[in-house]
Amino acid sequence: MAVxxxxxxxxxxxxxxxxxxxxxxxxxxxxxxxxxxxxQFGADVLLRxxxxxxxxxxxxxxxxxxxxxxRDGRPDIPRDQLRTRADxxxxxxxxxxxxxxxxxxxxxxPAPSHLECPTFRKLMQAASRRKLVYRPSVRRSGVRxxxx
Amino acid sequence: MAVxxxxxxxxxxxxxxxxxxxxxxxxxxxxxxxxxxxxQFGADVLLRxxxxxxxxxxxxxxxxxxxxxxRDGRPDIPRDQLRTRADxxxxxxxxxxxxxxxxxxxxxxPAPSHLECPTFRKLMQAASRRKLVYRPSVRRSGVRxxxx
DNA sequence: CTACGAATTCAAGTCGACTTGAGGTCAAGC
DNA sequence: GCTTGACCTCAAGTCGACTTGAATTCGTAG
Numbered sequence: 086m087a088v089x090x091x092x093x094x095x096x097x098x099x100x101x102x103x104x105x106x107x108x109x110x111x112x113x114x115x116x117x118x119x120x121x122x123x124x125q126f127g128a129d130v131l132l133r134x135x136x137x138x139x140x141x142x143x144x145x146x147x148x149x150x151x152x153x154x155x156r157d158g159r160p161d162i163p164r165d166q167l168r169t170r171a172d173x174x175x176x177x178x179x180x181x182x183x184x185x186x187x188x189x190x191x192x193x194x195p196a197p198s199h200l201e202c203p204t205f206r207k208l209m210q211a212a213s214r215r216k217l218v219y220r221p222s223v224r225r226s227g228v229r230x231x232x233x
Numbered sequence: 234m235a236v237x238x239x240x241x242x243x244x245x246x247x248x249x250x251x252x253x254x255x256x257x258x259x260x261x262x263x264x265x266x267x268x269x270x271x272x273q274f275g276a277d278v279l280l281r282x283x284x285x286x287x288x289x290x291x292x293x294x295x296x297x298x299x300x301x302x303x304r305d306g307r308p309d310i311p312r313d314q315l316r317t318r319a320d321x322x323x324x325x326x327x328x329x330x331x332x333x334x335x336x337x338x339x340x341x342x343p344a345p346s347h348l349e350c351p352t353f354r355k356l357m358q359a360a361s362r363r364k365l366v367y368r369p370s371v372r373r374s375g376v377r378x379x380x381x
Numbered sequence: 382c383t384a385c386g387a388a389t390t391c392a393a394g395t396c397g398a399c400t401t402g403a404g405g406t407c408a409a410g411c
Numbered sequence: 412g413c414t415t416g417a418c419c420t421c422a423a424g425t426c427g428a429c430t431t432g433a434a435t436t437c438g439t440a441g
Contacts, residue, residue: 090387090388091387091389102388103431104429106389107428107429107430120437120438121436121437121438122388122389123389123437124388136357139331139335140332142325142329142332144290146428153339160339165340167337171333171334174329174330175333177290177329178329180290180291181291181325184287184288184290184322187284187287188315188318188319189315189319191301191308191315192315192319209280239418251399252400255399268407269406269408270418271406272418272419295397295398383440385439385441386437386439387436387437388438389436389437390436391433391434392431392433393430393432394429394430394432395430396427396428398425398426398427399424400423400425401423401424401425402424405418406420407417407418407419408416408418409414409415410414410415411412
């Protein structure tokens, strides 16, 4: 039970086998050993995949995630950089909250043009006053699961 | 002063001119008119760019952003979808907070392996218990500014 | 022993979001 | 009138993160 092959990891984590192979290739995860050709993973890979998923959700590239959580297990990057990252996340959370509020407002406000709605403008001002955390290009693609 | 050409928009927003052209091409922003060949933008494009930047930071694709904020100005997508999006953002914020805490912990904890640190495991459990918001691939590339 | 299904490799393809480069236009200043 | 600089177009290139497909290799069940 402690050893999983790729299909099980895929099923439990929602990460496609091809992606798992890719992650192993770039050193983001590793298998314990092979049985024949087949990779055998330890259960801790699931934890690591959660970490990776969170990192991705937070806008880090795979390379950065590898740096933060270490290919080996411990961070490659200096502690104060980690703290800086944490502070960036903090700011990003605030931005997310603003966007959440804007979305809710847009969903509810009956004004024909939001540019004329004072509530909207107020929300936007909060956003435009501070400098943006500008992280391009997040693709949305939902959790993949192995076909049943 | 109400009319900006592309260089000014780029400078004020931190978005490269080539990107602005691209955004116009896909209908995400629009210029008021041309003077000769040159695009002339209204100041409200800056607000729109903030919105776009926030959307990107939150993990939306450009297409989704276009849907949310409307090519014309008003959302293309139904109100309840907007609310759903807002709720997703809410969950994403929680994930971000967890990751922030993990980062801070990793920065400060002297344990040789975090997998053995109880604080770390506790943080991770919070993360792995709920199903992930899995949004692949955010590139980080910082705010570009025109060279001085 | 053989057939099956789940895994493997490797090269190539895809997708979104831009960027780059070559060659062209235009208004303003000397 | 010519140069300069800021803009333009259009096609092609790039980058990260995967996915796909064809051909192959196992291990188990019958």
